[in-house]
Amino acid sequence: xxxxxxxxxxxxxxxxxxxxxxxxxxxxxxxxxxxxxxxxxxxxxxxxxxxxxxxxxxxxxxxxxxxxxxxxxxxxxxxxxxxxxxxxxxxxxxxxxxxxxxxxxxxxxxxxxxxxxxxxxxxxxxxxxxxxxxxxx
Amino acid sequence: xxxxxxxxxxxxxxxxxxxxxxxxxxxxxxxxxxxxxxxxxxxxxxxxxxxxxxxxxxxxxxxxxxxxxxxxxxxxxxxxxxxxxxxxxxxxxxxxxxxxxxxxxxxxxxxxxxxxxxxxxxxxxxxxxxxxxxxxxxxxxxxxxxxxxxxxxxxxxxxxx
Numbered sequence: 001x002x003x004x005x006x007x008x009x010x011x012x013x014x015x016x017x018x019x020x021x022x023x024x025x026x027x028x029x030x031x032x033x034x035x036x037x038x039x040x041x042x043x044x045x046x047x048x049x050x051x052x053x054x055x056x057x058x059x060x061x062x063x064x065x066x067x068x069x070x071x072x073x074x075x076x077x078x079x080x081x082x083x084x085x086x087x088x089x090x091x092x093x094x095x096x097x098x099x100x101x102x103x104x105x106x107x108x109x110x111x112x113x114x115x116x117x118x119x120x121x122x123x124x125x126x127x128x129x130x131x132x133x134x135x136x137x
Numbered sequence: 138x139x140x141x142x143x144x145x146x147x148x149x150x151x152x153x154x155x156x157x158x159x160x161x162x163x164x165x166x167x168x169x170x171x172x173x174x175x176x177x178x179x180x181x182x183x184x185x186x187x188x189x190x191x192x193x194x195x196x197x198x199x200x201x202x203x204x205x206x207x208x209x210x211x212x213x214x215x216x217x218x219x220x221x222x223x224x225x226x227x228x229x230x231x232x233x234x235x236x237x238x239x240x241x242x243x244x245x246x247x248x249x250x251x252x253x254x255x256x257x258x259x260x261x262x263x264x265x266x267x268x269x270x271x272x273x274x275x276x277x278x279x280x281x282x283x284x285x286x287x288x289x290x291x292x293x294x295x296x297x298x
Binding site for chain 2: 002078135
């Protein structure tokens with residue numbers, strides 16, 4: 001039941017990323033060339049909507065369906081991780097034209113590229129897990 | 138074809154933030170699904186010994202994304218940009234098997250960077266910035282710095298036919 005809800009939310013999320021072409025290499029490339037407002041409008045309005053949702057949840061101290069406080073917790077500042085990890089991620093984003101969710105979309109469009117990309121992201125995750133203790137926070 | 142307008146797509150994406158919180162106080166994120174996979178593949182590594190059950194939902198979430206993708210691309214023309222950009226120039230075709238190694242290496246950076254930064258575009262750029270979290274603001278800035286460097290200095294060198 002829980003799984004079905006997240007599956008459905010994923011289908012909705014994926015459908016919007018596809019219909020808006022936000023997953024596509026050309027749209028990301030265009031964004032980093034400042035050639036189109038599309039991605040900026042999309043990300044900006046997504047953040048604005050999310051912020052409004054978080055504000056309402058905090059303001060009215062809303063509970064989740066299972067009765068716990070719904071308010072989110074901020075991720076802690078990790079200076080090196082946020083900067084260096086952010087840079088690494090950004091390099092990958094610019095080159096592949098995809099962030100994490102779009103990797104699963106590219107897989108449906110072009111399965112070979114999707115497969116090696118998902119494998120790559122998994123390997124990157126494993127490398128981080130193995131060397132994490134040697135990296136500054 | 139033309140994309141769904143940003144002012145419709147953006148709010149729909151943003152809506153997942155309160156929805157996930159109100160269902161089971163989950164914070165939007167995608168890249169922890171790979172940490173779950175890591176916890177099965179390398180169970181002896183400290184980083185992967187964690188309460189993975191809390192991230193299981195992301196596995197179903199990305200499976201939903203994959204299902205949407207397979208269903209849509211096999212039945213419609215949705216999601217494919219027009220053949221030319223606003224200036225009438227042909228779009229570069231990056232999805233070509235000749236570039237498989239580039240996508241592989243680039244994605245290693247995505248997986249590594251997302252974990253080191255403790256979140257990806259979903260978790261930091263959308264979820265974190267929706268909370269005005271400092272960590273997410275810093276991370277988003279460096280996502281863009283990395284993306285600009287890659288797009289302007291690396292892409293022209295490696296995507297050559």
